[in-house]
Amino acid sequence: MSKPIIVAAPTTKARAFGAKPKVQSSVFSDAIADAKRAWTEDARDVLSGKFLSSDVLAGITVAAVALPLNLALAVASGLPPIAGMISGAFGGITAAMLGGSALQVTGPAAALSVMVLAIARDYGASGVALACAIVGLTQWALSFTLSGKLSKHFPESVLAGFTTGVGLKLLDQQIPELLGFNYKVFELAQMIHRPQWLHEVSWVALVSGMAVAMLVTGMAKYKRFPAAIVGITLVTFVSVYVGWNIERIGALPNQLPAPSLPRIPSDKLVPLALKAIPLGILAAIESLLAARAVDRMAPTNRKHDPNLELFGQGAANLVVSIFGGMPVSGVVVRSGVNVQSGGKTRFSALLHGVLLVLAVVFLARHLALVPLSALAGLLCVVGIRLLELHVLVELAQKHKLEALAFVAALVGTVTGHLMLGLVAGGALHAAHWYLHRHDTTGDEKPKEPGVRAVIAKDRADARKHHHEAQPERVPGWLRHIRGATHKPTTAFVHEKAAVIGRVVMGEHVHVAAGSSVRADEGTPFYLGDNSNVQDGVVIHALKDKHVVVRGESWAVYVGRNVSIAHDALVHGPCYIGDDTFIGFKAVVHDSVVGRGCFIGIGAVVVGVEIPDGKRVPHGMIVDSADAVDRLPDAEHAHHEFNEDVVEVNRGLAVAYRAAGGEIADPALGSPDADRPRRAPKPWEEAWRPARPGKDSF
Numbered sequence: 001m002s003k004p005i006i007v008a009a010p011t012t013k014a015r016a017f018g019a020k021p022k023v024q025s026s027v028f029s030d031a032i033a034d035a036k037r038a039w040t041e042d043a044r045d046v047l048s049g050k051f052l053s054s055d056v057l058a059g060i061t062v063a064a065v066a067l068p069l070n071l072a073l074a075v076a077s078g079l080p081p082i083a084g085m086i087s088g089a090f091g092g093i094t095a096a097m098l099g100g101s102a103l104q105v106t107g108p109a110a111a112l113s114v115m116v117l118a119i120a121r122d123y124g125a126s127g128v129a130l131a132c133a134i135v136g137l138t139q140w141a142l143s144f145t146l147s148g149k150l151s152k153h154f155p156e157s158v159l160a161g162f163t164t165g166v167g168l169k170l171l172d173q174q175i176p177e178l179l180g181f182n183y184k185v186f187e188l189a190q191m192i193h194r195p196q197w198l199h200e201v202s203w204v205a206l207v208s209g210m211a212v213a214m215l216v217t218g219m220a221k222y223k224r225f226p227a228a229i230v231g232i233t234l235v236t237f238v239s240v241y242v243g244w245n246i247e248r249i250g251a252l253p254n255q256l257p258a259p260s261l262p263r264i265p266s267d268k269l270v271p272l273a274l275k276a277i278p279l280g281i282l283a284a285i286e287s288l289l290a291a292r293a294v295d296r297m298a299p300t301n302r303k304h305d306p307n308l309e310l311f312g313q314g315a316a317n318l319v320v321s322i323f324g325g326m327p328v329s330g331v332v333v334r335s336g337v338n339v340q341s342g343g344k345t346r347f348s349a350l351l352h353g354v355l356l357v358l359a360v361v362f363l364a365r366h367l368a369l370v371p372l373s374a375l376a377g378l379l380c381v382v383g384i385r386l387l388e389l390h391v392l393v394e395l396a397q398k399h400k401l402e403a404l405a406f407v408a409a410l411v412g413t414v415t416g417h418l419m420l421g422l423v424a425g426g427a428l429h430a431a432h433w434y435l436h437r438h439d440t441t442g443d444e445k446p447k448e449p450g451v452r453a454v455i456a457k458d459r460a461d462a463r464k465h466h467h468e469a470q471p472e473r474v475p476g477w478l479r480h481i482r483g484a485t486h487k488p489t490t491a492f493v494h495e496k497a498a499v500i501g502r503v504v505m506g507e508h509v510h511v512a513a514g515s516s517v518r519a520d521e522g523t524p525f526y527l528g529d530n531s532n533v534q535d536g537v538v539i540h541a542l543k544d545k546h547v548v549v550r551g552e553s554w555a556v557y558v559g560r561n562v563s564i565a566h567d568a569l570v571h572g573p574c575y576i577g578d579d580t581f582i583g584f585k586a587v588v589h590d591s592v593v594g595r596g597c598f599i600g601i602g603a604v605v606v607g608v609e610i611p612d613g614k615r616v617p618h619g620m621i622v623d624s625a626d627a628v629d630r631l632p633d634a635e636h637a638h639h640e641f642n643e644d645v646v647e648v649n650r651g652l653a654v655a656y657r658a659a660g661g662e663i664a665d666p667a668l669g670s671p672d673a674d675r676p677r678r679a680p681k682p683w684e685e686a687w688r689p690a691r692p693g694k695d696s697f
Contacts, residue, residue: 031146035100035308042102042302042346051344058343059351064226065337066092066107066352067359069382071249071367072375073108076173078120079128079326081249081367084108085360086257087325091316092353095330096346099312100148100305101291103298105334105349106316110382111162111286112327114169115279115418123272128326129262130269131276135327136317138280139310148306154285157399158425160391161406165413165421167386170379177376180205180247202373204244208235209377216381228378235374236366246371254364256357259322278419279327280317287313287330294335295630301344303630333382401432492653503527506560510653516540522555522572531562532649539564541572547592549575559595563645577612581642586616598638 045051066088074084088107095106120128142148172185179188180202191197215231239246264272291304309330316328338348359367395403405428412421485499491509493499499511501519506529511517515537519525522541526549533539541555549557556570559578564570567585574588577595582588588605594612599605603616606623615634616622622631 027146031307035305035311038100038302038305038308039098045102045345046347052347054342054344055348056351058338058348059355061226062105062334062338062343062348062352063355063359064229066105066334067356068228068232068370068375068378069334070108070356071370072379073110073113074326075249075372075375076110076170076379077108077113077116077128077326079116079125080252082252082257082360082364083125083128083324083326085252085356085367086323087320087328089353089356089360090323090325091320091328092356093350094316094319094353095312095328096349096353097312098308098315099330100308100310101294101330101335102301102304102346103294103335103338103343103349104287104291104304104309104330105338105352106287106313106328106330107334108326109283109286109329109331110170110379110386111166112279112283112329114166114413114416115275115282116326117173118416119272119275119279123264123268125324126262127264127268127272129321129324130264131272131279132317132321132325132327133262134273134276135280135283136314136321138277139284139314139317142281142284143307143310143314146307148288148308148310154289155402155405155426155429157391157395157402157405158409158422158429159285159289160388161409161425162413162418162422163386164388164392164406165410167383168410168414170383170386174376174379174383178206178209178373178380180373202246204239204246205371205373208239208244208246208371209373209380211235212374212377213381216378232370232374232378236370239371240369244371246373248372249368249370249375252360252364252368254361256360257324260324262321262324282418283317283327283329284310284313290330290332290335292629293332294330294339298339303626399432401428401435405429405432490653492656494656497533501525506531508650508653509533510649512537512649512652519555522546524554525556525558525572526554527558528560528562528578530560530646530650531558531564532646532653533564534566534568534649536567537564537570538568539570539572541574542590545573545590547573547575561642561646563642563649565601565645579639579642581638581645583618596634596639598634598642 067085070084070088071081072084074081074087077083092106095104099106116128116131119131123131175185176182176188181197181200188197212228212231212235215234216227219225219227238244287309288306291306291309295301295303313329320326320328334352338352343349392403392406395406405425408428409421409425412418412424415421485501485503485505487493487505487509488507490507491505491511493505493511494513494515496513497511498516498518500517502524503517503519503526504524505511505527508530509527510532511527512532512534514535515533517525517527517533517537517539519541521543522545525539525541527533539556539558546553546555547557548554554572554575556572556574556576558564558570558576559580561579562576562582563580564576564582565584565586568582569587569589570576570582571587571589573590575592576582576588577593577597579595580593580597580599582593582599583601583603585601586599586603586605588599590607591605592609593599593605594610594614596613597610598615600616600618600620602619604621604623605616606621608622608624608628610616610622610628610631613634614628614631615638616631620627622628
């Protein structure tokens with residue numbers, strides 16, 4: 001027998017079986033060539049004009065969402081409202097033209113507002129503009145050193161802690177504005193038991209802010225509806241018409257500022273740079289993570305080029321700097337609106353920036369009437385959405401050090417010691433990684449030669465196939481072919497289906513006509529309870545390659561409640577998790593597919609490990625870790641569809657057995673009274689489902 005070939009690979013980093021690594025002559029020349037190719041392809045899509053109508057609609061929708069956000073974030077950062085408009089306009093246009101993500105929308109970001117506010121307090125608007133230039137140069141330095149791809153290694157726990165801290169700071173700033181008084185949230189908490197403070201609340205301000213917040217929240221499921229601008233427009237109209245005495249944005253210039261170089265005293269330059277460089281790194285991380293999120297939202301689009309995206313973001317901040325704006329980055333919220341509104345090319349983001357320029361020129365008089373409390377209501381919604389406390393709870397249950405990293409980043413952000421918090425969080429994450437560096441996917445053992453993956457105990461049941469009686473030793477594949485198939489009485493295999501070799505079936509398995517389950521080369525196979533193999537499906541495997549499930553080796557392991565639709569191919573070594581659907585004519589080879597996944601029609605999954613709950617869109621090819629990272633989550637409708645298919649095929653199996661006389665009552669599945677009950681075979685007892693807490697694994 002030939003020597004087993006190792007095909008094991010770390011989670012989500014497997015490459016296609018048999019693929020050879022690319023030989024690179026020059027890392028920098030290849031990166032430049034990739035960036036040039038990506039930009040050229042995007043430019044060609046724009047100039048073709050075939051997506052013009054959808055891009056125009058998306059650009060208008062994004063501008064409607066971005067306009068109030070830009071105003072609100074400028075105010076929250078201690079800057080004139082016009083600074084937010086200028087930044088969103090010129091930053092959005094520049095990044096749309098030069099960035100590495102076709103659908104990314106750039107502008108002021110809530111995640112940056114805390115640090116921008118600190119700079120504005122110490123150095124004024126000129127200092128913020130100069131900080132923009134330093135941020136841009138920092139991002140260019142990261143781009144030219146090809147640091148873009150490092151973003152995927154930024155700890156999620158630290159990022160979630162930072163985001164939650166930003167949300168808390170935003171709420172701390174905006175709740176007093178919403179209530180129309182000058183108390184801090186901490187002071188409000190101290191006197192909450194004394195109702196006298198209610199007399200100082202501006203009820204018209206509270207009504208204005210809550211009206212906007214309720215409209216934005218209530219219309220959240222209608223992605224294309226510009227709830228923010230509609231709500232603020234209605235509140236502004238009512239407050240002006242009724243004559244409410246309420247604080248407003250105030251006069252705005254109705255023309256664009258002349259470009260100029262920002263200046264501050266020379267003795268303040270170094271301290272400003274020490275604050276702006278971390279801000280530049282943070283803006284870079286924010287932009288790259290947002291670009292990754294956009295890739296997942298639009299998996300059929302070309303994925304972003306991280307180094308080109310950093311270049312575009314750096315250029316955007318440099319342009320914003322000379323117009324006296326505030327730092328910008330790629331933003332998930334606006335980018336998500338762009339995707340959901342049908343944006344297809346860079347033109348939608350470019351149009352959004354142009355519309356903001358027109359708003360500055362023609363709508364300044366109307367924007368000056370917007371109540372500050374209306375913007376506060378919008379920002380409170382944004383702040384609440386930034387909170388990721390569920391991540392902290394999950395980390396506290398599973399990974400204590402990662403939970404501490406979350407808390408360190410959160411505390412550092414809230415207290416104003418951001419860099420200290422990020423460094424402490426990163427150190428705790430590194431400690432967690434060091435202590436668990438030998439772990440793979442939990443409690444499983446390291447992989448042996450020929451093992452594709454090792455599946456943890458909590459992901460599948462053991463089915464001890466090695467207890468079966470082995471056939472006599474014969475040369476070649478004969479012993480595989482002679483291997484016994486084990487089918488419980490509740491399973492059904494159609495007479496026109498081919499099941500060959502050692503195939504262990506769970507309860508209520510249905511193998512339909514025309515399917516071929518061949519455990520003759522790679523062996524054995526397992527088909528879990530309630531799973532169905534539909535017409536034309538082929539299940540086969542390579543020799544001497546396995547997945548290890550709770551200590552047992554399988555060439556193909558199919559979990560419970562799995563549907564494999566017509567003409568699909570599952571070729572081992574493979575693991576298919578519980579409650580997964582594999583669509584018509586799909587191909588899954590040399591892969592691990594997690595629980596609750598949905599593989600679309602004609603999709604190809606080769607040489608990868610897909611996490612739980614992901615969806616592979618129809619026709620998509622997933623053959624790399626990058627492709628896996630871009631996969632969207634499976635939705636509730638996909639899970640319901642698989643449940644329906646499982647239920648139908650389980651019913652069909654009962655009906656076929658009833659038609660063949662195996663049972664008299666299909667509803668009950670009771671034995672035929674006219675035929676004697678048979679004694680259970682030894683293997684049925686050996687392969688009974690494991691009893692939690694009683695059976696050893």
